[in-house]
Amino acid sequence: MTPVTDATTPRGARPARTAGADVACEHCGLPVPAGRLDPDAELLFCCAGCDTVHHAIRAAGLERYYDLRDDADDRVRPDGAGVRRYAEFDDPAFREVHVVADATGRARLDLYLENVHCAACVWLVERLPLVVEGVIEARLDARTGVARVEYDEGSVSPGEIARALDRLGYPCRPYRGLPMEEHRRREDRRHLIAIGVSGACAGNAMVSAFALWGGALSPGHALLLRGLGLLFTLVALVWPGRVFFQGALSSLRTRTMHMDVPVALALAAGTLQGAWNTWRGAGETYFESITAVVFLLLVGRFVQHRQQRRAHDAVELLAAVTPATARLLRDEEEHEVPVEALARGDRVVVRAGDRVPADGRVVAGSSRFDVSLLTGESRPVAAGEGDPVAAGAVNVAAAVRLEVESTGAETRIGRVMELVERSARTRPPIVRLADRLAHGFVVAVLALAIVTALVWIRRDPANAVEHAIALLIVTCPCALGLATPLAIAAAVGRAARAGILVKGGEVLERLARPGVVLLDKTGTLTRGEVRMVSLDGDRGVLGDVAAVEAEGTHAIARAFVAAADDASIPRTAARDVEHVLGHGARGTVDGRAIVVGSGRFVRAHASASPEIDDRERGMLDRGLSPVLIARDGQAVAVAGFGDPLRDDAPAAVEALHALGHELAIVSGDHPTIVRAVADELGVTRAEGSASPERKVEAVREARARGAAVVMVGDGVNDAAAFSGADVGVAVQGSAEASLASADVFLSREGLGPLVELFEGARRTTAVLRRNFAVSILYNVVAGGLAVAGEIDPLVAAVLMPLSSLSVVTLSYRSRTFGA
């Protein structure tokens, strides 16, 4: 998705045909760049993608999409729509894995669509049967972006469906989370049914209790009403409430005190007492309280469950958008195949911009590879014939052919993933705050109940057991059991809206304590991409250089163009452009001969003054890669390229220091660059050239000192360290592997969310403590009344919901994350 928030041009207004003014794209409504303005064209588009999509929509007669679309929504530009061929969708292996077909040829395919953002998308996607002959039905879930397409296998292929969706502006991937999804759906339904049934039981038990409290009933009526209460209680306990007994049993078996133990104890004791009292027609019954406890606790569990899963979902959908195909060479012809189909010895083509599908050796061509994902190195690494290339690296320069050496789990990245899994298995078990408290709680309540029974046996033997059971029921940790999940769920929900996805509530508790924060550099403190950091000399030459580099695929070329765009320099056209791989580029702009590239390349075509030599050395000293620019045979400027710090990095580092955290930088990048970044940020501990294994080691060392370790990073090289650390935080733009092993994912760019995460965690823990205090206060009051023999069902029925209500209100009203 490409949410764009700064679009100011109102959609719907016909684009004005004057060049230079802000013209809205016919499809997405974003401003049309100057390069695509054509006064003669009837319709103007910001990119080829929008053009394709618009024409596909019109050809199918689906213009109503534009009327349905919510203009206030985020604008989405369908980058590169209609370009991908989806050849792998027609591979027999694909059908085997992703298509479910029945005997009549009716097949089902679940696809994850990108760019789904509003009601109009639902409308458009569900019109697929009108666009593609053979599609029977398409249903889209707008929240997850997963579309279920049913089609006739005889008349249409998965590839045709994918291409049609792509043309409509929704690039798609097969949805991989299907078995998981099915499991979750069942789990969700089970939860919902449990809540519904226990709610019905609680409501009806309450009604019969009301009638009893009204008094003046004949014994026969009272027996009937009590019997009704007992019936609803038994249903609530046997059907939805059995989870508490199951939980208590397994907790007793493992000899760990769990919140379920006091709950089950109170439920069982109260029900038995109530049943006995119903039978003998005298004494108290607590049916309305017992059923209310079951209902409230189940609601608390469901809320907690949902919130944690939402974070998992978001992470998984991000993972699903990483490409999974390779261009296999068969008889000198390229075939797009799933990476699983690759074998040792296969030859694959890796074009510029592609990700390397498997570990291999270059057999033809030479290029440069961005391996920052694997090692954290910010500078692309050159590889020529015979050089090894690792899976996951991105080809940034030119197309090469690779011979595959290892695939899947045997690749370097696969081994790192295995390290991740191993670290995750050895992670110490989490002791939840609520369970820790529950342990002391159970012991205290049981002791108190025994004391109460003993005291009352002397004074009033007939009612002694009854008083003890009343104590068990009113002190049933309902508010406690509800307080933790709700406070955490509310915080996790607020965090998610603020772009911070937290996978488990207990993470927040660990983040609240001051500890060691290990920061990765590339992609975390820095942007993780090559940028023009400085330009020494004649700055006017930038526009000409951008013109020469406009079509270049090299990272430096793109950075030049981006720098010119940032400076709002209008694009001019260059002639006779020649790109020399690994050296630079030449061209002519309005009669001026421009040469740009490495020192050696430029000096071979132009003369350089000693001043230029000094500037070049200056760039090197600052840890930047120098690029020379010459005009008409004379070097006139030196541009320095590097990976600049994020704008908010200094403020974030300062804020983390202020919160009492100890900071250290652990990066795979070159030590001088790491040192320079650390000095700029005022971080004393910094380590460069750190391998993934070394990062795990660094985490272990910090843990050995007894500190809570938080690892912040983005690459696969951080993934293993995430698992080893107390909390792993993946920043925006992270690799799939690191998302899987991280506890927290920041979906907003920059380090601002990181500071928010720490502050929010601290506030959440404060809310948790306050909730505990409130519910314990209630229990002390109610327990005191019970010991004194003053508790009657009415008091219990009032105190119980009141305590729950107050903690719920406290949880939801507290500002933990966001504004």
Add this chain to the structure above:
Amino acid sequence: MSILGIAVPVALLFVAAAIAAFVWAVRTGQMDDLETPAMRVLHDDEVGSERGVSRRPSGRRSADRG
């Protein structure tokens, strides 16, 4: 007593019917996605051969626009 003898079983039947209806609704997936159907209701034309709607796009009428 006599009136309760009728009213209570009737009330129990209602409760049982309500619970059964709820369980049925959940099991048939009506609570799975609570967002998209709310968007779908705004669409005036339904698609799909199952609903007996012709394959001819009804949006054709506006094809000359633009």
